[in-house]
Amino acid sequence: NAGVTQTPKFRVLKTGQSMTLLCAQDMNHEYMYWYRQDPGMGLRLIHYSVGEGTTAKGEVPDGYNVSRLKKQNFLLGLESAAPSQTSVYFCASTTPGPFGTDTQYFGPGTRLTVL
Amino acid sequence: RKEVEQDPGPFNVPEGATVAFNCTYSNSASQSFFWYRQDCRKEPKLLMSVYSSGNEDGRFTAQLNRASQYISLLIRDSKLSDSATYLCVAGRSYNTDKLIFGTGTRLQVFP
Helix, strand or coil: CCCEEEECCEECCCCCCCCCEEECCCCCCCCCEEEEECCCCCEEEEEEEECCCCCCCCCCCCCEEEEECCCCCCEECCCCCCCHHHHEEEEEEEECCEECCCEECCCCCCCECCC | CCCCEEEECEEEECCCEEEEEEEEEEECCCCCCCEECCCCCCCCCEEEECCCEEECCCCCCEECCCCCCCCEEEECCCCCHEEEEECCCCCCCCCCCCCEECCCCCEEEEE
8 A cells, every 4th residue: 555656756847848747546535636835835735636537726726737537646737847836746635524625645745846 | 814824933842841833724614623744855744633622642732722713732742753844734614625734833852
């Protein structure tokens, strides 16, 4: 049982390049999330999904796209990377409890630098 | 104003000390509350959920005050291994599908 995994762990991009971050979970969770974490800003929600085939915008969605074609996978795409997207990206998953979202399980993170 | 606010610290305490962290949340509709722990360059992990009646897990005690919209975490008998950043977390509203994370409070326990 691997939990939540993220690929890649590190990446350096040049401005304007594109890339896709992959998140996979083996806990059969319904909900999946993409966050970015920057110093002094805390975790900010980029996009999320409450089920296969569904996605929704979070707090900071601009410059990113997502897809949830399979329940276990959630992809985050950067179409044209900018230096402002330099950050640590975390994926998380959960299944809702009695008050909605419950404990979120996080992947190990992807450290992205855009030059 | 941030939806979840915490003192960023750092709190520097000796081993064996008792330390308390506080957090306030702005959305009175929030129903679920948590404390997460994040080690340096690692992912956040759930430390404990916070219940209305207060709850304890070993050396850790969490309290919720809905009237003041205030959450606390008390750590007794601090260990070196408690050094980490502690994130206060609130569900955005009743039956929400999103959590709001505070920016974290850093704790450093020294020998």
